Amino acid sequence: MLSQRTIESFVGLFLLMTIIALSVLAFKVSGLTSFFQPIGYNVSAEFDEIGQLKVRSPVKIGGVVVGEVSSISLDPVSFKAIVKMHIDSNYKEIPNDSSAGILTAGLLGDNYIAINPMYSQSFLKNGDTLTDTHSAMILEKLIGQMIYKLENGGKNSDKSDKGDADSSHSKDINHEKN
Amino acid sequence: MNNLVEIKELSFQRNSRVIFDGVNIQIPQHKITAIMGPSGTGKTTLLRLIGGQLQPASGQVTVAGENVHKLSRNGLYRLRKKMGMLFQEGGLFTHLSVFENVAFPLREHTRLSNDMIRTLVLIKLEMVGLRGARDLMPNELSGGMSRRVALARAIALDPELIMYDEPLSGQDPISMGVLVKLIRTLNDYLGLTSIIVSHDVTEVLSIADYVYAIAGGKVIGQGTPDALKADKSQQLRQFLDGLPDGPVPFHYPAEALNRDLMGDII
Amino acid sequence: MFTQITLLGRWGIDTLQELGRAGVLLFRVLFRFPNLKKGFPLTLQQIYAEGVLSLLIIVVSGLFIGMVVALQGYHTLEKFGAAQQLGPLVALSVTRELGPVVTALLFAGRAGSAVAAEIGLMKATEQLSSMEMMAVDPMHRVIAPRMWGGFFSMPMLTIIFNAVAIYGAYLIGVKWLGLDGGAFWSNMRDSVDFHLDVMNGVIKSVVFGFVVIWISVFQGYSAPPTSAGIAGATTRTVVYSSLAVLGLDFILTAMMIGDW
Incomplete structure (x- = not known):
């Protein structure tokens, strides 16, 4: 039978461990920032x-x-x-x-x-x-535009095909930026 | 002479088995009243009914003028502070030392200082002769000793009524003698009213002032020990003299033996 | 045929009756004004008995579970060249699921069964009855502190389990398998959310702790006062608690993911 004082100290230690563990979970594991906004x-x-x-x-x-x-x-x-x-x-x-x-x-x-x-x-x-x-580049949009260009440019020779697609690609990006 | 406890037309049943059927008992103040009967007649149940731990089917129990089963929770708890009960196995708290066991009701119900509690506990332990055992744990005590500790705990709050549930069963002759003497001296010295529930016929008849015998849910005899010893009723004689067969049959109810053994082949 | 239906009906009524009794017990513990001055030290004693004494098994199990999850996760993630995601994998599975559930199962086995056996024995040896006859309510003195003790201990044990398990994963992932420590922690921080992952796990553990300790206390309190009765009560405590924890885990997860 432990004395009440010993029991209280052990429970206090237990609580301390919990607080340490919780702060590890908060700051090291989950990177909690919403409690205090950094300056x-x-x-x-x-x-x-x-x-x-x-x-x-x-x-x-x-x-x-x-x-x-x-x-x-x-x-x-x-x-x-x-x-x-x-x-x-x-x-x-x-x-x-x-x-x-x-x-x-x-x-x-x-x-x-x-x-x-x-x-x-x-x-x-x-x-x-x-x-x-x-804006963000949406992969589906890019692919969609690329396929559209490829189909339009399909009549051109194979050689210029790749370059054509590339140039339209960059043009699209420019377009989106505006 | 006042009656501290009055039981009127008490009936109680458990799972459709009738335990008491219209029992009337009066417990006079400052006397030792014994309630005797064969095992399984619900003697312990009777004590629990007096203590308000069980509800009767009908009838009433009055302790010190208050109807136990009509009281509110707080009223019942207030009344219980006037009662002490010694359970069959003592019911000591196994995680507390002898001293703390006796101090438990004092700590719960009074605001006495630690010094006062110590003094009171040592007085109570001295009464039962176990002052030297105060630091032992309950599992280090013999059966008789733990009953004496439980007795010290039961009288810690100086109750008016003390109930003993089979205080003598399973004790060697020495500790039986010690307990019998204790019950008598505590009753006279502290001005208690005692109820002893037991089936140890000779010892109980030697200390009781008044005896009730119950069997089959009814009171089958009552009176002073001498009157009971002289009673000629068959049921009473069987119980008091320990006859193996009589109104209480040796056999548990069963169908005829030859039928049971032979089956239906006749 | 007819007797079987009767038996089924009786079983149903018995089950309902038992549930009702458990509810009454809970009601008597919760809705009676506690005496703080006496109740607080008693509750501390129970936090010691149920929480501190369970700490060793919780820490050891947490460490090993974290290490095993890291080892298994590493070999699976490596096939996809995503070994760097080990941190999030371990942290999410531990904080969301493994932490609360495994802690609750261990708690039921370690503390729940002990509480059930202790209360059952106190009842069998007439300690509860003699307390009642001394005008001390065993609900206050025995049952309530044990319930509060379990209620507070479980989330604390879960939080410690989580932290230890993640540390175990760190030992395996970084120290043994040679992942980059910085990436381990920063990937973890990027994908673990304190409220959604850590706190939801803690909320689960509060519910589990409550249910496990309720079952333990009730089984102990309603056990027949015989040695077989107490053995049955401890067994039922562990079985019912484990089933309740796993079932509730599914319901709570569905609620948390489904944004109820």
């Missing part, structure tokens, strides 16, 4: 098409994560997707004429936002909007 500032951008972009998708510059998507909503008038991003305060000096694009990590990976910095001397601050945006 930083918010920027938004409008996209025609966001693909598989989700809340908490990373925001990268040159492949380095600088922030994450904090919310996604739809503009009821223009039917564009409004994406709000939270940028870490370590990266304060991002030129305000930078462009934002939605890219895919690898062939089947998740979407992320890539910010492409430009040369302006004034920097993004809280509440700014990125105007120059490039």
Whole structure:
């Protein structure tokens, strides 16, 4: 028979272990951030098409994560997707004429936002909007357009076929960017 | 003479088996009343009915002027603080030491300081002669000793009524003698009212002031021990003298033996 | 034929009656104002008996289950060249399913059966009756602390099990099979959501803990006061608890995935 004091200490230890385990699960396993938002500032951008972009998708510059998507909503008038991003305060000096694009990590990976910095001397601050945006590329659309071009260009010789498809491909991308 | 407990026209049945059928018993104050009867006649059930742990089918039980089965939960619990009960096996809490077992009702129902509780517990243990055993665990005690500890626990709150359920069964002659003496002295010294349920005829008749004998759900005899010893009723004689056959048959009811053995081939 | 229908009907009524009795027991424990000053130390004692004493088996099982899942997962994922996804695989399967379910099964075997046997024995040796005759309600003194103890212990054990299992997977994946440690953790962080995965698992464990301890307490309390009765009660505790946990797991998973 243990004394009540010993039992209390053991239960306290048990509780402590639980708290440690829970914080491991929260911060090391699930990367919980919603309890306390890291210090930083918010920027938004409008996209025609966001693909598989989700809340908490990373925001990268040159492949380095600088922030994450904090919310996604739809503009009821223009039917564009409004994406709000939270940028870490370590990266304060991002030129305000930078462009934002939605890219895919690898062939089947998740979407992320890539910010492409430009040369302006004034920097993004809280509440700014990125105007120059490039939508997500939807694989099905690309394939569909490629097949359409291939069929139209099917009369051409085999030799020019590949080049033709390639050029129409890049043209489509340009088109979508606008 | 006042009656502390009055049982009127009590009937009780369990799974359609009738255990009591219109039983009347009066327990006089400050006396030792024995309730005797063969095993299986529901003597323990009677104590549980008095303690309010079971509900009767009809009839009423009054303890200290209060109808046990009409009381609210709180009322019943208040009344139970005036009762002590010694269970057949003692019912000691196996995870607590002897001292803590006796201190348990005090800790639950009083706000006494630890020093006071210690004093009271040691007094109660001294009464049953086990002050030296206070640090033992229940599994280190002999059967007789654990009953004495349970007795100390039952009188810890100084009840008015104490009920003994088979206090003597399965005891060697020495501890039987100790328990008989304890029951008598505690009753007289503390001014208790005692109910003993037992089938140890000689020992109980030697200490009881009044005896009820029950069998088959009815009271078959009552009176002082001497009056009972002189009674000529067949049922009573069989029980008191320990005759193997009589009104209570040796055989459990069964069909005729030759029929059972031979089947229907006749 | 007719007797069989009668038997079936009787069985149905008996089952309903037992469910009703279990409900009454629960009601008597939950809806009676507890005495905090006396109840709290008693509940702590039960958290010790049911939680702390189950810790060893939980930690050892968690470690081995994490290691096994990592080993199996690695050899399957490797065929698709996706060994880097081992972290998410282990973390998701442990936090969502294995953690709550395995902990509940172990808890039923370790703590549930002990509680059922203890209560059954207390009843058989008239400890509960003598408590009642001392005007102490065994519901307060014996049953309620055991229920609360189990209710609090189960989620705590599950959380510890989860963390240990993931650490076990880390040992196998990174230390033994040579995956990149950084990728292991960052892939895990990318695909595990705290609320959807970790907290839903904990919610499951709360439900399981409640059901397992309820079954244990009820089986102990309603056991016939004989040695066969107590043996039956402990067996039924483990069997019924395991079935209840697995069945409820399906229902809860369907609810959580289906966004009910």
